[in-house]
Amino acid sequence: GLTTPVPVPAASETTVPPADETAGGQADPSKPVDPSKPVAPTTSAAAGATTTAAPATTAAPATTAAATTTAAPTTTAAQAATLEPSLAAFIDQTGATGFSPDPDLTPMVAGGSVDAFLAVGCLGFTTEAPDVQFTWTGGGGFLRWFFTPDTPGDDTTLIINDPNGNWLCNDDWNTSSLNPMVDIASAPDGVYDIWVGVLPPGATISGTLSVTEFTGPTPP
Numbered sequence: 001g002l003t004t005p006v007p008v009p010a011a012s013e014t015t016v017p018p019a020d021e022t023a024g025g026q027a028d029p030s031k032p033v034d035p036s037k038p039v040a041p042t043t044s045a046a047a048g049a050t051t052t053a054a055p056a057t058t059a060a061p062a063t064t065a066a067a068t069t070t071a072a073p074t075t076t077a078a079q080a081a082t083l084e085p086s087l088a089a090f091i092d093q094t095g096a097t098g099f100s101p102d103p104d105l106t107p108m109v110a111g112g113s114v115d116a117f118l119a120v121g122c123l124g125f126t127t128e129a130p131d132v133q134f135t136w137t138g139g140g141g142f143l144r145w146f147f148t149p150d151t152p153g154d155d156t157t158l159i160i161n162d163p164n165g166n167w168l169c170n171d172d173w174n175t176s177s178l179n180p181m182v183d184i185a186s187a188p189d190g191v192y193d194i195w196v197g198v199l200p201p202g203a204t205i206s207g208t209l210s211v212t213e214f215t216g217p218t219p220p
Contacts (some may be wrong), residue, residue, distance in 0.1 A: 081118035085161045085193040087129035095211065097138045103212035106132060110147070110196035111204035116159055122169030124157030124197015132194040132209060136163075136187055146173065146181035146219040147196050149207035156205055157197035158182050163190025171199075179219035 091106060112127035136143065147156050158180035160168045173181035180196075198205050210217065 081115050082128060083114065083116060083119045083126070083130075083159070083161070083193075083195060084128050085130060085191075089130040089133035089193065090127075091132045092135075093132060093211075094135045095138065096136075097141055097213070099213070102214065103210040103217050106209040106211075107206070108132070108196065108209055109204055109206045110149075110156055111198040111202075113201070115201070116157070116169070116195065116197050120159065120161075120167045120169075122157065122159045122167065122197070123171045124159065124169075124195075124199060125201040125203075126159065126195040126197040130161075130193040131196050134192040134194060134211065135190070136192060137189050138187060138213070140186045140188060142213055142215065143184045143187040143192075143211060144181065144213075144215065144217070145194065145209065145211050146179060146217075147207055147209050148179055148219045149205050151205070152220070153178065154203075154205045154207070155199040156180055156207065157199065159195040159197060160184075161193040163188050163192065173219060177219060181219055183215075 091108065093104070093106070095104065108131055110126065110131065112125055114126055114128050116122045116124045116126055145158060145160065147158055149156055155171075155178045157171045158169060160182050162168065162184065168182050168184070170180040170182050172178055194209070196205075196207075196209060210219075
């Protein structure tokens, strides 16, 4: 229950060494320093402040903004806009001079998701593979293709890649019709890849593709 008195240090023991004795950060070891004013903690605190500031430089999350540059889906859209004559067609045909019946009629369904304008500069939406491949051995004679939809007023287009790699296309064969027609005055022998496009995109249109050696037959 008794309190033991704590001896109070003499005034000479609590004085801080004069400035000329602590120059350069060196204290006189023969003179005690006030424990309430430690020198080392102030230097370690400063060092700690500079090291703890390092996390602020780790702004790595800002580099994750690169994810915004991965706009790869836009490139895949461009890759889809192709017409490939090398792919197998849905319908194969052969023809020579004097084929019969003339016109030759091929029922089919037109339409697809490929924008032919982006692919080859022709209007219409169709498939990547040709609708029809027509192998011709007519010795350079006249050929005409046209498409007639089952429902009058449906809008279609005609796209043809000839044996020389030329692209031929048509939307409306005259100002009063929505039906397409393509004429080749001197058709070289070889394979003709034929697509029937539709307008607007996403539609499917059933109808008949006709090919003839004569200039008389036309679509309505």
